[in-house]
Amino acid sequence: MPTSTFFRLPEERRDRLVNEAIAEFSDRPYIEASLSQIARRARIPKGSVYQYFEDKLDLYRWLLTEEAPRRKRAFIGAASREGDFWARLETHIERGMAFLVEHPRLARLSAAAADPTANVEVRGLHKAICEAGLVELRAVLAEGAASGALKAPDLDVATRLVSTIIGPGLTDLVLQELGAELHEVLASDSLRKRLGSKSRRRLSQQAVLFIRNGLGTSRP
Known part of the structure; x- marks a missing residue:
């Protein structure tokens, strides 16, 4: 799940990261998707991603169990x-x-x-x-x-x-x-x-x- 650092990000930067992660995982199978690509798409250092999520699976799990259902409900x-x-x-x-x-x-x-x-x-x-x-x-x-x-x-x-x-x-x-x-x-x-x-x-x-x-x- 996201760290507290993630939720303290400016809204525009946080939304850009989330949207680019959704794009990466929707464009490629999970095994081919990468945090490096997500960081590049979101225009942030790859190391920053690890300040917000434990690893690729942690980010993927949060998108599927929290963020995608929240957006659909909204x-x-x-x-x-x-x-x-x-x-x-x-x-x-x-x-x-x-x-x-x-x-x-x-x-x-x-x-x-x-x-x-x-x-x-x-x-x-x-x-x-x-x-x-x-x-x-x-x-x-x-x-x-x-x-x-x-x-x-x-x-x-x-x-x-x-x-x-x-x-x-x-x-x-x-x-x-x-x-x-x-x-x-x-x-x-x-x-x-x-x-x-x-x-x-x-x-x-x-x-x-x-x-x-x-x-x-x-x-x-």
Whole structure:
């Protein structure tokens, strides 16, 4: 985790370092990324990085477990807390797709972390990231169950089923519509722009309709 020295940096310098670290880890596999490159991109001495983080893994872990989730929560914002449970879920899904469009580097970083890896150094971290996503989704579904909108006798099972629908399932639909692979979409501004707000709303509505028909206490 960052040292106290890191948080005492001027905001502009701190943001530049963080943004260039995100760029480095999103442009290259973890094993190929380097602190030397991050320091060069951020225009600071490499030794300075060690004043802020213990090593490359320490910086990578913080980006994935703290900074990227914080930025995504800020992006989704209060909009996902408005309306009834189903409206909030729909907004949550739509804003998740919008995050991919507007923050491709963070999306690439998160996508890489979700992929299985043979790298022993980060294998456990990648698994923890995926589990953290399930914990977050479980909390959302628990709100639906508590409000009476959702029937979920086993929240753990429901969470994994819904995760498949709005995760790999929805991703496959998006890629099919765009006629491209995920790495192409994340690398292409023009492809991402084709996933406009109208398309995102339609896809999120269809995903929620499917979930509601299976888990809702009443048909929409």
